[in-house]
Amino acid sequence: MxxxxxxxxxxxxxxxxxxxxxxxxxxxxxxxxxxxxxxxSFTYAFGILPNPGTELSYTQVDDTYYWVDDVNSRYYNQFVTTKTTPKAWNFPADAFLFRKTR
Known part of the structure; x- marks a missing residue:
């Protein structure tokens, strides 16, 4: 840039x-x-770790966060959480943004 x-x-x-x-x-x-x-433009940031110091609005994601890729969903191409958004899309089982690590 x-x-x-x-x-x-x-x-x-x-x-x-x-x-x-x-x-x-x-x-x-x-x-x-x-x-x-x-x-x-970048309007916000997200990751699995706490905010690393960005000045952007930051969300620490968990297994409730998705980037909806179902073109037939009203949430298509949106960053959502099932904490506040009903699951109104079809997706593969691994579509969520968070990956559990051991």
């Missing part, structure tokens, strides 16, 4: 690994296997 200073100088703020979809980059649908093209 880069930002541009007021004087026009570009600065690298973040460098990370990434993956491009099997179908390349472009306009996406649920099943075309493309990485979406565009500019995106």
């Amino acid at each position: 880069v930002t541009k200073d007021a004087d026009g100088t570009w600065n690298e703020d973040l460098c990370t690994s990434s993956y491009v979809g099997y179908g390349g980059v472009g306009e996406t649908t649920e099943w075309n296997r493309k990485t979406p093209r565009g500019q995106f």
Whole structure:
């Protein structure tokens, strides 16, 4: 990620690994296997550990948190918890975001 200073100088703020979809980059649908093209913002963060210090709104997930991938659900493509949202989607047994470790 880069930002541009007021004087026009570009600065690298973040460098990370990434993956491009099997179908390349472009306009996406649920099943075309493309990485979406565009500019995106992070509005919140989540993880299995306590907040590591982010200034974003942070949720420590457990086995009640899901990212709904059922295109027929009204919760499609939403971050939800069954603590407050009724399970109104079909999903594979391992769709939840939390993985128990031993």
